[in-house]
Amino acid sequence: MHESYRDRIRMPSLLTRVTTATAAAEWIRDGMTVGMSGFTRAGDAKVVPMALAERARSEQLKITLMTGASLGSDVDKTLTEAGVLARRIPFQADATLRSAINRGEVMYIDHHLSETVELLRTQQIAPIDIAIIEAAAITETGALIPTTSVGNSASFAILADKVIVEINLTQSPDLEGLHDIFIPKRRPLREPIPIMTARDRVGGHAIEIPPEKIVAIVVTEKSDSSSTILPPDGETAAIAGHLVEFFRHEVNAGRLTEKLLPLQAGIGTIANAVMSGFIDSPFSGLTMYSEVLQDSTFELFDAGKLDFASGSSITLSPQKSREVFGDIGRYKDRLVLRPQEVSNHPEVIRRLGIIALNTALEADIYGNVNSTHVQGTHMMNGIGGSGDFARNAYLSIFATKSLAKDGRISSIVPMVSHVDHTEHDVDILVTEIGLADLRGLAPRERAEVIIGNCVAEPYRQMLRDYVAEASRRGGHTPHLLEQAFSWHTRYRLTGSMLPAA
């Protein structure tokens, strides 16, 4: 057993709770709802879920699993393969689980990420029986110090009857002090969230719970999984370029200053590449009020462009992870990690005036966005926090490459096959081809700008033909319903949205 864990458990009476993952997992029974830490592969519970999967080899064991957001460490994969997941809430990004969801074997309920704990707190979804929370330490009073994410961990631990803690020795003890744990009061006593800038701290450093709720402590040495993002390429660089140009224009027009407004960037390659693109921009004194902080956040710090970043997790590439977590003290006074209810809270997003950058799977000629469903039916990951931000932002930007599958798919289609974000929540649409500024435009105008600025040929002409024919039938938002999904159907049948030559 590790000796160093004793420094991490500062309430001596809790040392008796230290046990094995297998023994801790015994607390979890068939039919329970389990809340686990973890947000975008960061700070997830890593060993107790594996012990649970192991147990499922020999007994009937189905649970509802709630997390902050996506997990790493193959937790979702392993639990899926073991048949443990009956229900999964509110986000996932695992290929094996995704397949089970799309086969209808796991009931998946994706949420706007700010909302899950509101639903739990008001008992509108099944209560958490047990929480499994990764911690860097347990304080003298039995409070939990989170690691690389906060996510829903605080509310899970507060609302659960029992809490299992994974003390992870690979997580730096210097993470203590990074977190700001604020829990809104219950209605009707709820007060404003007093955050007026990205850097405001309004809560405590630890998750305060009655220590007697901690039924087991497991010591682990398993690192967070690394980020899966790809490096910038020519197309993501072009998207970043269009956005930098757009923001220069906004600054010149007097609508923004060179500090812009607090930035949110969704997870993934495109958003990360766009943020990296700000390194070579005229903007400085930037702040972020976002969910996940990726490599680009720290590149911007190092470039002297970024003053402060607020998030709910930190998810980095292997190299950047070594740099950042090897010396987190270097960044600590410029960082805060919050519960996802607060990082994504409509109240704060609207007040601060966030510039939100999220990724579209496909968009349509009127600016509706599909972020989740391939062919309108098959779940990719989930809506995540994009709806929290897009609806309430000062400016809502969606980015996508204009083509996929070597040009056999156009990301801009006549009508999206699933709507996650309506035209009202999409101010800017940008592809490597160009940028469509949709503010103040009616649907017919939006179609013209999107098709003209964001689409590659031959799809551009195909969309122009569609709009022309639809407009003859009239309407505020012209469509030919019998042809609206013909591109998707053609792809399903022929493997390409392009008509046969």
Added chain:
Amino acid sequence: MHESYRDRIRMPSLLTRVTTATAAAEWIRDGMTVGMSGFTRAGDAKVVPMALAERARSEQLKITLMTGASLGSDVDKTLTEAGVLARRIPFQADATLRSAINRGEVMYIDHHLSETVELLRTQQIAPIDIAIIEAAAITETGALIPTTSVGNSASFAILADKVIVEINLTQSPDLEGLHDIFIPKRRPLREPIPIMTARDRVGGHAIEIPPEKIVAIVVTEKSDSSSTILPPDGETAAIAGHLVEFFRHEVNAGRLTEKLLPLQAGIGTIANAVMSGFIDSPFSGLTMYSEVLQDSTFELFDAGKLDFASGSSITLSPQKSREVFGDIGRYKDRLVLRPQEVSNHPEVIRRLGIIALNTALEADIYGNVNSTHVQGTHMMNGIGGSGDFARNAYLSIFATKSLAKDGRISSIVPMVSHVDHTEHDVDILVTEIGLADLRGLAPRERAEVIIGNCVAEPYRQMLRDYVAEASRRGGHTPHLLEQAFSWHTRYRLTGSMLPAA
């Protein structure tokens, strides 16, 4: 000229600005953006727009017209017929204007109603050149006392270079004191909106502007248009019954008290009928935090069920209007009218935990809602405030009759032809057939509950067949894209969604 108007203009130097509607309308020039008071037919500018339409007979005159929401007094109709409207923002409900929008002659940009003044304030849409505001009085300092709505009037008057005031002598001087004018500070100085209950007053009684901006004052004696809602019928009574039953269940389960939570009800017959249904319910001590206050609000006051109502306008039937405005003092301490930015503000809606009741034009088997587009193409009215409330509510309810056009249209379809509210923002779907509680359900489960509870035969069996076939193709949200709109197409071609016998 009316003598009594002198009591309504309490800043003597402004008496020289009193003029005719025709002279006042001269301030408006071709190409201008004009902001007019008016929200759901209440408190609209009534005579200057008519003079403007008259002028358009003899000169080129096109404007962008912004309002709070829909207008009465045939203003939108008359301006449309005169060809004055180039652009219209953010809501309308006029048959003549609707036709022009659907012909593509008027560019219509509907907004989430809380957002228009945010866009104006940040110069993301064209600035207001001139505001035309109906007032009950002008104070000693030149501030405006609104009438039966606040809507966007305050921000329009504050942001415009010039203001024309319509002093309406038919509006009771006792309206003074009813309004609570709060304007959020500009970012980055913005602070929380300090509203913690529906009854909290956080601003002043009047719209404060530099009096020199008032370029003209016109005295009118034209009443607000009455509400166009229909009385409750058997189907709306059944919808109300299902909801009362649902809330009894929620109270029994301990999730709500008999006071429920602050209620929002969209405009129209169904929402009004449901609210009236609370008269014969076990709930009391109710509050409303809504947009428009309709007949049902005052019926609930008179029945001793409702303690307080916050809105942005009051729109009543002719008889109820005489009762209420003939003696507004009777209700005044239980009422407040706010700017629509505040009545619909995500921050306040989320904090208070609103129960939101809005109307669907059609809904689909997964709970997506179309509130606006007939056949996915032709605008009916606009999204209005439904998105502000549905996204941020404690509980989001959408109601519709299950059938339309004598059964030739099913309001529940395989896939909505336009999405205004995604499945994530729809907790309860209710028709006269029954109620679907969608909380915590995955899409496949949602389909089963919606089809089973809310749909009349033969559409119920048709939807079951659709789901069964779609599910064989797999996916988290099974669909047959090539058939998803076949019901809409059949209706367009045959006049019925039912297959030929």
